[in-house]
Amino acid sequence: MVLSNKGLLLAALLATTAPAFAQARELVFNTDASDPAPKAAFEQLIADFEAEYPDITVKVNIFDHEGYKTAIRNFLTADAPDLANWYAGNRMAPFVAANQFMDVSDVWEENGLNDSLHSAASAMTIDGKQWGVPYTYYQWGIYYNKDVYAKVGVEPADNWEDFLANCQKFKDAGIDCVTTGSKALWPIAGIFDYMSLRTNGYDWHMQLTRGEIPWTDDKVKAVFAEWEKLLPYTSPNHAAIDWQDAVSNIVQGKAANYVMGNFAVAPFLDGGMTEENLGFMPFPTINADIPRAEEAPTDTVHIPAGAKNPEDAKLFLAFLARPDVQTKMNQTLGQLPINAESSVGDDPYLQAGFDLLSTADGGIAQFFDRDASPEMAKVGMEGFQEFMVRPERLDGILERLERTRQRAAR
Structure with missing residues (x-):
């Protein structure tokens, strides 16, 4: 053709x-x-x-x-x-x-x-x-040992006042109310986030992590004031242990509660816990006038x-x-x-x-090191750890965080 x-x-x-x-x-x-x-x-x-x-x-x-x-x-x-x-x-x-x-x-x-x-x-x-x-x-929240709760004779609390009252009873029984491992810093960022979300709300928390609110602001200090109430009931050696070590504290009944993400369930169960004695609950309400926000990367x-x-x-x-x-x-x-x-x-x-x-x-918040800039996340988490160990240094810690915020804003 x-x-x-x-x-x-x-x-x-x-x-x-x-x-x-x-x-x-x-x-x-x-x-x-x-x-x-x-x-x-x-x-x-x-x-x-x-x-x-x-x-x-x-x-x-x-x-x-x-x-x-x-x-x-x-x-x-x-x-x-x-x-x-x-x-x-x-x-x-x-x-x-x-x-x-x-x-x-x-x-x-x-x-x-x-x-x-x-x-x-x-x-x-x-x-x-x-x-x-x-x-x-995946959700964050509080994972707890039901057997420890039963031993001390308390029920999970949905508000901050009752949660802290439970903490005193755990302490009286020789049990850490809250455990965590801050050696790698990031686990305690979850605690800060919930303190911030429950004290001042999602919109405020996001403004803070975006660098729009000074770290020396009174509302920031209010977050740390609530957190300080928890420090006497938190595992004292948290700065020396990793998050997996804190899992062992829950498994062994040395601690009652752990603020952590759902990925920790497998280590809990692998450590010997079962669905019968591993519980989960939302982080308790601090300000009842604030709509409930959660942490979920x-x-x-x-x-x-x-x-x-x-x-x-x-x-x-x-x-x-x-x-x-x-x-x-x-x-x-x-x-x-x-x-x-x-x-x-x-x-x-x-x-x-x-x-x-x-x-x-x-x-839904994303977690501090996702919501904040990399530099602010690093300095912030270092400051959170220092606060948990030496809460009397709060003013200096917040001034350091504020200098970081200002530097990032230039």
Whole structure:
């Protein structure tokens, strides 16, 4: 067959454009889901998405955790993928400020996510817009030894006054009311966060961690005043032990309560505790006029501003937000779905956490070292540890934190 000049031109055009059409429905996804459970969860997620959207292929680039922290800053600038893993709250704020994450408020609006993902909406919102979709989190709270409570003859308290009264009874029995390990600093940031959230509320706490409130402010001092009430009942050697050592204090009945994240459940049970004697409760109310906010580090997926296929990327975000998808994914992760219409398995701690976070009308904080800048987080946690050991140094500690805040603001 002999082609005319016009036919040759058409054939050449088709040969040139065919690869472009073939690649047009590819999504490139960069992630640090390199550990076994997250890797398996994402593999299943992508397989399910491709089955539902057979015209779209998802190409995944997996980075190790530490390398990803640097890589994301590079690839968002130079060669942006269509989707990228990251975190909520202040961790995403620099990328929003640099116009490197896309506004996906339309995905939230069109899919009713302000209702179904309401517990994490505040952590995904900057300037009234949403900048990604959260898919998993885990609760913090108080894990306690039920046998110790029974031995001393007290019941879990839901308010600060009663909790401190229990603490005195534990102390009288020779038991630490609260244990923690501050050798690595971060565990006590969880205590500070709850003191702050319960004393002054979510909005105030977020202003503080964003650097908008002086650390010498009277409301900051009020947080530490409440915390100081707990210090006589806290394990005195906390600065010398790691968080796993504090787990042993609960297991062995040397302490009654531990402010910690749900990832500690496995070490508790591995240490010999059972669901019959390991309890979980929310951090008690300090100011009853403040809506209850909780601590729940949240993992997210975003569309980079330089994405080549943003429309299909939005389809992926809508898929990721669905209750059935989040249920299935978090069964593999062993964590909590954020969609309030999702379900969790029989694990009593996940069930308690799902209820706790789904009903947290006050907001979801991300944890101090995620909500604050890296420099402020480091100096802040060092100050928290020093305060717990030498509370009489509070004024000097707060002045040091304030100098750090001012330096960061320049």
